[in-house]
Amino acid sequence: MLIDGRTEVIAHLGWPTHAFKAPMIYNPYFESAGINAVVVPMGCKPENFAALLKSLFTAENVRGALVTMPHKVSVVGLMDKVSPAVKVAGSCNAVRRDGDGRLVGDMFDGEGFVRGLSRKGFRVQGARALVIGCGGVGSAIAASLAQAGVGELALHDTQERSAESLAQRLKMTYPATSVVPGSTDPAGFSLVVNATPLGMNPGDPLPLDVNRLDPDAFVGEVVMKSELTPLLAAARQRGCAVQVGADMLFEMIPAYLEFFGLPGTTAEHLRSVARLQY
Amino acid sequence: MLIDGRTEVIAHLGWPTHAFKAPMIYNPYFESAGINAVVVPMGCKPENFAALLKSLFTAENVRGALVTMPHKVSVVGLMDKVSPAVKVAGSCNAVRRDGDGRLVGDMFDGEGFVRGLSRKGFRVQGARALVIGCGGVGSAIAASLAQAGVGELALHDTQERSAESLAQRLKMTYPATSVVPGSTDPAGFSLVVNATPLGMNPGDPLPLDVNRLDPDAFVGEVVMKSELTPLLAAARQRGCAVQVGADMLFEMIPAYLEFFGLPGTTAEHLRSVARLQY
Numbered sequence: 001m002l003i004d005g006r007t008e009v010i011a012h013l014g015w016p017t018h019a020f021k022a023p024m025i026y027n028p029y030f031e032s033a034g035i036n037a038v039v040v041p042m043g044c045k046p047e048n049f050a051a052l053l054k055s056l057f058t059a060e061n062v063r064g065a066l067v068t069m070p071h072k073v074s075v076v077g078l079m080d081k082v083s084p085a086v087k088v089a090g091s092c093n094a095v096r097r098d099g100d101g102r103l104v105g106d107m108f109d110g111e112g113f114v115r116g117l118s119r120k121g122f123r124v125q126g127a128r129a130l131v132i133g134c135g136g137v138g139s140a141i142a143a144s145l146a147q148a149g150v151g152e153l154a155l156h157d158t159q160e161r162s163a164e165s166l167a168q169r170l171k172m173t174y175p176a177t178s179v180v181p182g183s184t185d186p187a188g189f190s191l192v193v194n195a196t197p198l199g200m201n202p203g204d205p206l207p208l209d210v211n212r213l214d215p216d217a218f219v220g221e222v223v224m225k226s227e228l229t230p231l232l233a234a235a236r237q238r239g240c241a242v243q244v245g246a247d248m249l250f251e252m253i254p255a256y257l258e259f260f261g262l263p264g265t266t267a268e269h270l271r272s273v274a275r276l277q278y
Numbered sequence: 279m280l281i282d283g284r285t286e287v288i289a290h291l292g293w294p295t296h297a298f299k300a301p302m303i304y305n306p307y308f309e310s311a312g313i314n315a316v317v318v319p320m321g322c323k324p325e326n327f328a329a330l331l332k333s334l335f336t337a338e339n340v341r342g343a344l345v346t347m348p349h350k351v352s353v354v355g356l357m358d359k360v361s362p363a364v365k366v367a368g369s370c371n372a373v374r375r376d377g378d379g380r381l382v383g384d385m386f387d388g389e390g391f392v393r394g395l396s397r398k399g400f401r402v403q404g405a406r407a408l409v410i411g412c413g414g415v416g417s418a419i420a421a422s423l424a425q426a427g428v429g430e431l432a433l434h435d436t437q438e439r440s441a442e443s444l445a446q447r448l449k450m451t452y453p454a455t456s457v458v459p460g461s462t463d464p465a466g467f468s469l470v471v472n473a474t475p476l477g478m479n480p481g482d483p484l485p486l487d488v489n490r491l492d493p494d495a496f497v498g499e500v501v502m503k504s505e506l507t508p509l510l511a512a513a514r515q516r517g518c519a520v521q522v523g524a525d526m527l528f529e530m531i532p533a534y535l536e537f538f539g540l541p542g543t544t545a546e547h548l549r550s551v552a553r554l555q556y
Contacts, residue, residue, distance in 0.1 A: 001279055002301075002302065002305075002553055003301040003302075003305055003316065003317065003318065003319065004298065004301055004302055004319070005294075005295040005296045005297055005298030005299075005301070005319050006295070006296055007301070007318075007319055009318055009319070009320065015338065016283075016338075017283040017284070017338070017339060018283045018284055019283055020282065020283030021283075023280075023281040023282055023283070023285070024280065024281075024282055027280070027281055038281065038316075038318065039281065040281065040285075040287055040316065040318050041281065041282070041283050041285055041287075041339060042287065042337040042338075042339065042340065043337055043338030043339045044336065044337050044338070045336070045338070048333065048336035048337070051329070051332075051333045051336070052333040052334070052336060052337060054329075054333075055326065055329045055330040055332075055333035055334070056330070056333070058322065058323070058326035058329070058330060059320040059321055059322050059326070059330060060293065060294075060295070060320075060321030060322070060323070061295060061319060061320065061321045062320065275280055
């Protein structure tokens with residue numbers, strides 16, 4: 001990768017930055033595809049975020065920003081325009097300028113999750129889905145499932161108000177979708193999603209009762225690992241098909257590339273050139 | 279070069295950015311030396327500069343900034359602390375944060391020029407020097423010559439007030455240096471410096487009367503080329519030793535690296551790894 005005076009910059013804003021993965025996926029891809037752009041991490045504390053984001057977008061060659069914790073919610077209020085996914089998720093992790101200089105926010109976590117399901121042959125349309133964890137990523141997945149025509153969407157969060165609030169936001173944007181309260185009992189669901197952080201740390205309890213999983217259910221995970229989390233290992237033992245968290249990550253990047261107006265590619269190619277260490 | 283969540287950023291601020299050279303020198307060096315840092319161009323118009331500079335320095339992993347046209351003068355007013363070279367030059371092209379979060383500005387154009395002279399065996403101490411062009415880079419070279427103990431310093435600029443103003447600034451910081459008015463006549467000077475842009479474009483007139491050069495004079499150039507400019511070609515024909523503009527560039531970078539607190543190297547190594555296209 002040779003950065004020169006014509007290189008375009010995508011700022012990757014979050015704090016802390018140490019665990020950032022995007023630079024090691026996007027930059028090797030840009031290099032492999034001859035795209036003169038670079039993803040650059042910037043460690044930004046909450047009190048400095050609004051000023052930094054706005055200033056960065058005054059720079060001529062800043063093409064966009066990837067926004068992660070702890071700014072994914074606060075960034076929404078800085079946007080001039082947001083997508084339906086942002087409205088439902090209440091969070092945003094991609095920002096670009098439009099032709100008029102307005103800041104446009106979008107969020108493709110859910111899109112990545114659903115693209116991964118489709119690629120694995122799972123048909124979302126008409127399915128009964130349970131989403132456990134109704135924070136930013138769970139909300140984004142719920143929005144994308146609704147967008148893709150899910151039959152019934154059950155929501156659960158240990159914070160009951162999170163699930164209720166998500167249900168309300170979904171009803172505003174996707175009034176035709178049947179949204180119901182869920183629990184940690186996955187029985188009867190053909191799609192079960194862990195959108196909680198449980199599984200990130202050794203010794204975490206399982207997010208749901210795996211003994212109640214239907215053996216033909218599909219179980220997906222947001223914990224960003226390429227190997228099986230304890231939940232996915234248990235699900236697979238029951239015979240379930242599974243999707244690892246890293247799949248969501250790679251599947252969403254083509255959508256981000258498109259959003260930034262950069263040449264796209266497949267999740268497979270991204271995975272083959274990425275230089276991630278798990 | 280693999281950018282990851284621990285990479286430190288040096289923002290290269292200017293406008294337009296197309297002719298930037300620093301990324302193609304610093305970044306190959308960082309890669310060759312295993313330094314996890316990256317120089318990133320940011321095209322910034324004057325009206326946005328102050329806000330962008332200040333915001334960038336709120337980012338945890340922004341280690342510094344390289345500042346170039348059109349911000350080299352305006353940046354001085356944004357600094358909490360500046361070096362003597364900045365005071366004399368009235369311009370600044372390197373910024374870092376000190377331990378208290380204050381912005382510190384420095385300027386190593388002149389230092390690079392003088393380091394290059396020393397490496398070529400020219401002894402500045404006691405020399406009679408003529409500096410033609412008293413803008414930012416000429417002022418910086420004049421300051422470094424004064425710092426290095428030049429015997430007499432003659433200044434010339436087509437804008438007479440520029441030369442007078444530089445003479446005054448020099449007298450404040452280097453009261454012992456003899457500063458006198460110069461002209462385009464280089465006769466009697468052992469060091470002659472073109473610090474004007476003449477030589478950048480084909481057809482430019484020569485900045486001085488080459489027929490009056492002492493054959494044992496040393497002639498240095500700031501026009502950033504690695505080959506001989508028409509001035510240097512003529513000087514060499516008269517028997518003069520010369521220094522090309524690109525030498526100043528490579529010689530100053532070790533000083534910048536030190537300023538940013540990064541591991542240093544030699545101008546030769548920088549030149550050997552650089553990926554510049556002239």
